Amino acid sequence: MIDKTYQPSDVEGRIYQTWEQAGAFKAGRPERASAETYAIVIPPPNVTGSLHMGHALNNTLQDVLCRFERMRGKDVLWQPGTDHAGIATQMVVERQMMERQEPSRRDIGREKFLEKVWAWKAESGGTIVNQLKRLGASCDWSRERFTMDEGLSQAVVKVFVELYREGLIYKDKRLVNWDPKLLTAISDLEVVPVETKGSLWHLRYPIEGKTFDPDDKSTYIVVATTRPETMLGDSGVAVHPDDERYKVLVGKHVILPLVGRRIPIIADEYSDPEKGSGAVKITPAHDFNDFEVGKRHNLAQINIFSVEAKLALQGNEAFAAGLPASADLDATLAMHGADRFAARKTIVARLEEKGLVEKIEPHGLAVPHGDRSNVVIEPFLTDQWYVNAHELAKPAITAVRDGRTTFVPKNWEATYFNWMENIQPWCISRQLWWGHQIPAWYGPDGKVFVATSESEAQTEADRHYGTNTALKRDEDVLDTWFSSALWPFSTLGWPENTQELKRFYPTSALVTGFDIIFFWVARMMMMGLHFMKDDKGAPQIPFKDVYIHRLVRDASGAKMSKSKGNVVDPLGIIDEFGADALRFTLMRNVAPSHDIRLGPQDVENNRNFATKLWNAARFVEFNGAARVEGFDPKSAKETLNRWIAHETQKALHEVAAAIGEYKFAEAANAAYRFVWNVYCDWYVELSKPLLTGPDGVSKDETRAMAAWALDEILKMLHPFMPFITEELWRVTAEQGPKRETLLALAPWSKLEGLTDDNAETEIGWVIDLITAVRSLRAEMNINVNIPLVLAGVPAETQARADRWAEFIKRLARVSELSSAATPPQGSAQIVVRGDLVALPLVGVIDIAAERTRLAKEMKKAEDDIKRVDAKLGNEKFVANAPEEIIDGEKEKRAEAADRLGKLTEALERLKGAV
């Protein structure tokens, strides 16, 4: 028995358990050993994270694909796992330690700290996994991986060492984005510009050999800067070679104020005469452009503070060592212990005292910030490890150009190419503790030995030095995205040549958000193509299709964020409306070029849809419509049953085709319309006379068909609404012939041969008639059952009406159905598919109102005729338009003319009435 109401919270947990116990989501089920494979690797959520709406969308999309392909008989692997999320996790644990007023990580040391992180991972790592299960995600949990588990760590080391040996990973001293709060380098992608109202300081640099006089412009050159504190590191002033104002100064020197350093005035195209004063100070160690200019002109790279000093002071942002010996002592002292912005004040004050500040203008600019720390990034000259991304990008670009990997929607490829073609070296070292420690060891002279293990490095070192030499391991860890880049093959067991690798790589699809195309997708492409080869040694892509989705926003269209307090918790939604309602809402609204707006109202509507489905199943059950062993829908005799079989096939094909093209909303909406507007609104209603009528062949057939179509509905909805469909599948299994499989493993039906145009025409006519009568009744406010007279209709219509009389009476609330040559006096008259239908309503209808109504209908018909005549009267249209269009227009005209004729007669007849 199906319960009166569906309570998602009561059944979802149980259903999920059933799936797990049956091993329904396991890849490599023996009975599918020879089946085609289908694989998706999950975008690994942060191990310490919890499910947000973005996850809900991302994973529902993947689940729809996986469940659909599983039902289509494929051997599906949805590879789950979590990411160690270096910076994020380290920050979480550090914050927790601070809240508990425990000693800091530097106090307890690396080893103790890492123990704490692992403990935290053990404690909270399962959260996200359980939340994904609540969403219904059909991952193969037996294969769950973690980016820092042993196997994946081995993969990371191997990749690092091999790329190093190929020269594609190298150590370099260049400017990096330094995060002064986290005290680590970060990659370009982790820097976000923040629009800020700043100032532009115009500083006077005295020219060598002249006595500085604020009133004599020939004694100094003005440079404009947004960061006056960096002047301590200036090693040149650049002007544009064509700038007449400064031509005479090129080659001369200025004496850097406060510091006293002699620095050259150089000519370089980088200088823009339009900006600032046209002369720009060059600080090679603290600005990316200046770094390049400095290299061109051999300028000194002067750090205004040193990493060592900062590390020692644990982030006090102190200026310490590193200032040149000739620095103004006062300035140095003022810097000591002050942060960059305090230093700026001090320096500006010192310069102002000396009359060296010409003016300060307000100036808007985008200041780079760290995406995690949210502090201003300091370009900083340090030794870091880099990946030669430019080289690795080449095959990754080609693979997409050749269409071996395709983006859906395709326009993201432009974004991908644009970034890949301009890719910069990828800084992969991080001055953190939580992550994969770089497999590099240093000898006493600083020589580096990169190896897969310490002993291997030691052996190499001993060979090199000719004696046993103590080595020191590189303290840095790798960027989290380095291990993520290997995810599609590391999770499958690489570097071992596993069965999984052979069977599931390249994976079928990747589903991810546009915001990590660069962070993740591009890098997986690079690493996958470099390390994975097919039998012939050709590079292998990590995935064939990349489906890119957008954001989930709140009901008013605002981006969800903790600070705004508008975050909708998917688990709260699941508690209230059920996972199916949330999933279906997301799927019905996901569109390639739009973010999704999600309001509770939408979820409620889809919860209502689930209820509708539930009640349809109850109706079927009440009416004894159980599944019948070996029932073949093709064998149906009743037109109504042939019609629903026809519609079912159509809907099932629509849904399958749409999922196949990643058109999730189209698929979900096709299923929605079929279930609600076809099956419930018409089939269930029209089947009532048959199901409540006398026992017999027709009744049996209708019962079997109703149950059969319901089964098909459960299948077509299952990828979207796995819980309620599985539950109904289970309950209905009790009623018909034995059925052992879970719906999750049931085969997607390959319906064919059910198309029936006659049934469609006939039922279409019935539906139109009922709708027209209902419409008229509502318009004229008639609440009682009324008689219906077919006026002078052809024999075919008459026969049809006879066949459907009972149905029409019931659904259109008609008391009696009869025929006559002409409509009775005082009838309301409507035209249904060319047939005149009269509703004799003497004394009931308002003749004047009916006249007005008819006139309105006639106007419509006349307009239709005019429109078509205008077209058909156009020679060029007749000459150029395709034949079927012209024929269509002619049909339209004939239909309208016929309708007009009947309506005119109807109006004529009404004249006699009072």
Added chain:
RNA sequence: GGGCGCGUAGCUCAGCGGGAGAGCACCUCCUUGACAUGGAGGGGGUCACAGGUUCGAUCCCUGUCGCGCCCACCA
């Protein structure tokens, strides 16, 4: 500066060459034997604007305006 996308009913969005659709909201009616988390009916739109291509443009092209996002730069 470069790129991508979007302006269609009050709202959220489909449609993307042959006289505009859905859901929600709104109005009217209906507790009829699956479902009031429901049923029936209805009103509501110069498809941003201007040109062009075409027999025909919401749909294709060009431009304008407005909105959003990404990349680069910002002395």
